Amino acid sequence: MNHWAFVIAAYGLTLGATALLLGLSAVAMRRAEADAEAVTRR
Amino acid sequence: MHRFANPARFLKLARPLTGWTLWPGLLLLGAGVIGGLFVTPPDYLQGDSARILYIHVPTAWLGMAGWSGLAIAGISQLVWRHPLATLAGRAIAPVGALYTALCLATGSIWGRPTWGTWWEWDGRLTSMLILFFLYLAYVALASAERERGAGGEGKMAAIFAIAGAINLPIIHYSVVWWNTLHQGQSIDLVRGESTIDPALLWPLLLTVLGFTLLFCAIVLMRMRADLARTRLEMRLKRQATEAA
Amino acid sequence: MMMRPKNQRLVLVSAALVALGLAALLALWGLQDRAAYFVTPSEIVAGKLEPGQSARLGGMVEEGSLQQLDDGVSVRFSVHDGDKAVAVTHAGILPDLFREGSGVVAEGRLGPDGVFIADRILAKHDERYMPPELDHLETAAETVER
Numbered sequence: 033m034n035h036w037a038f039v040i041a042a043y044g045l046t047l048g049a050t051a052l053l054l055g056l057s058a059v060a061m062r063r064a065e066a067d068a069e070a071v072t073r074r
Numbered sequence: 075m076h077r078f079a080n081p082a083r084f085l086k087l088a089r090p091l092t093g094w095t096l097w098p099g100l101l102l103l104g105a106g107v108i109g110g111l112f113v114t115p116p117d118y119l120q121g122d123s124a125r126i127l128y129i130h131v132p133t134a135w136l137g138m139a140g141w142s143g144l145a146i147a148g149i150s151q152l153v154w155r156h157p158l159a160t161l162a163g164r165a166i167a168p169v170g171a172l173y174t175a176l177c178l179a180t181g182s183i184w185g186r187p188t189w190g191t192w193w194e195w196d197g198r199l200t201s202m203l204i205l206f207f208l209y210l211a212y213v214a215l216a217s218a219e220r221e222r223g224a225g226g227e228g229k230m231a232a233i234f235a236i237a238g239a240i241n242l243p244i245i246h247y248s249v250v251w252w253n254t255l256h257q258g259q260s261i262d263l264v265r266g267e268s269t270i271d272p273a274l275l276w277p278l279l280l281t282v283l284g285f286t287l288l289f290c291a292i293v294l295m296r297m298r299a300d301l302a303r304t305r306l307e308m309r310l311k312r313q314a315t316e317a318a
Numbered sequence: 319m320m321m322r323p324k325n326q327r328l329v330l331v332s333a334a335l336v337a338l339g340l341a342a343l344l345a346l347w348g349l350q351d352r353a354a355y356f357v358t359p360s361e362i363v364a365g366k367l368e369p370g371q372s373a374r375l376g377g378m379v380e381e382g383s384l385q386q387l388d389d390g391v392s393v394r395f396s397v398h399d400g401d402k403a404v405a406v407t408h409a410g411i412l413p414d415l416f417r418e419g420s421g422v423v424a425e426g427r428l429g430p431d432g433v434f435i436a437d438r439i440l441a442k443h444d445e446r447y448m449p450p451e452l453d454h455l456e457t458a459a460e461t462v463e464r
Contacts, residue, residue, distance in 0.1 A: 045180065064298075
């Protein structure tokens with residue numbers, strides 16, 4: 033059995049999910065902080 | 075305890091901390107992954123499949139550390155009424171749930187080529203699956219409580235987090251108390267011993283540290299987003315009353 | 319003596335935690351036998367299993383015990399736990415990591431002759447990880463220690 037397929041699947045899943053969550057959290061934070069800032073300044 | 079209770083004071087700390095956890099975290103994780111995939115030799119018995127260790131162990135650690143965080147937030151909310159505790163719980167829970175799910179998934183992927191099975195109901199695997207269900211219940215409970223609005227903000231969720239923490243020692247000692255398909259622990263932090271050869275160990279330290287920093291970065295970003303949303307809501311409400 | 323509300327809550331939470339821990343400990347104590355994933359050869363020799371009763375048997379594959387049976391598909395080997403040993407037969411494929419001297423879990427039932435008939439074999443590895451070139455050195459060191 034070729035082990036590399038399993039290794040790549042496990043790494044891809046974990047690193048992909050981590051990158052996705054990081055990206056989504058960063059975008060959500062930027063947007064929320066920008067919105068809050070805009071209203072405060074008004 | 076209340077030094078960081080003030081959201082403004084918390085934000086003053088959280089803003090720089092987001093970057094300080096994010097970039098070193100990415101760097102360490104990248105180094106650990108490259109090391110674990112390309113630099114270390116394969117295991118004498120398991121061959122290349124043992125490389126899954128370098129991401130399976132950090133996800134398990136984060137799943138359990140996340141629930142410890144929920145329990146600590148729960149205690150500081152019930153005892154000290156810390157105003158940021160509910161916020162922290164809300165920020166941590168879905169992230170902890172994700173890493174618990176990733177731990178189960180990577181373990182399953184690892185089990186197939188080594189044990190010869192995707193899943194078995196042994197003590198370690200079952201108790202980890204229970205942790206995942208606890209996370210789902212916590213998320214549901216916390217959001218239901220939030221929708222019901224003020225009064226006992228997140229008290230039920232806090233109690234649930236503390237009670238659920240009993241599963242953490244069960245997960246940890248499952249491989250000691252019962253005979254399991256899962257092997258015993260390799261690294262004894264208390265005694266400082268490891269049954270992983272140093273040649274195979276170093277990428278694990280990098281990925282554990284890297285994933286932990288990224289976990290902190292994600293939680294900080296989620297808390298900041300949550301605080302900003304609350305600020306916006308309050309501001310809009312005040313403007314509406316002023317206009318009326 | 320009056321306690322401040324904060325300390326009162328702290329005592330309350332601590333008491334609840336202790337009670338919860340004790341309750342969990344009791345529950346686990348009762349569960350101990352049933353939460354075991356497999357039985358050991360010693361337990362089988364002690365008569366814990368009835369013939370025909372399905373179970374999992376776990377232990378180490380005895381060195382030099384693996385043999386191919388005459389029918390061409392079945393294998394027979396001995397599983398021990400350092401004390402007692404039980405013979406196992408299996409008709410089918412063995413997992414990649416199946417090795418003499420390594421851990422194994424056999425799923426099946428106990429035959430009337432005391433031989434465990436396995437329908438499925440899982441490999442169990444221990445918590446040691448090391449590079450291939452160190453393998454024989456470590457094993458040699460262990461043999462010397464014994």
